[in-house]
Amino acid sequence: MLKKKHDMFCRQECYRATDVKLPANMHSAWGVGGTQPDPAHNRLLDDGTIVPLGKPVQNKVATTLLYNEFIVYDVAQVNVKYLLQMKFNHKY
Incomplete structure (x- = not known):
């Protein structure tokens, strides 16, 4: 789930698993x-x-990531509301 108010100004979009450095004005990364x-x-x-x-x-x-993921660098920002168990059936 995404909070609309955080969409553009607080997190950094990244398209490669090697994009690990977060800019100073961002609090998390959205792996597209x-x-x-x-x-x-x-x-x-x-x-x-x-x-x-x-x-x-x-x-x-164009991305090297398989699926969307959110990377939070400060665990104090994490508030788990839902926990899902999933099974991936990749065609790769």
Whole structure:
């Protein structure tokens, strides 16, 4: 889930696993993957949270990451609300 208010100004987008240095004005990194939930099926909650839903689709950007991931460098910023167990069936 993404909070709409944090979309552009607080986190750094990265497209390679080697992008590990975070700029001083950012608090986290968004690893943009080659596979992502279909944005056409996103849900917007009343508090502005965007919940990605839908079947995986190929992202149109060039990236070496398989899927979207969020990297937080300060664990004090993490507040686990949901825990998911997933099984990946890769075709690779």
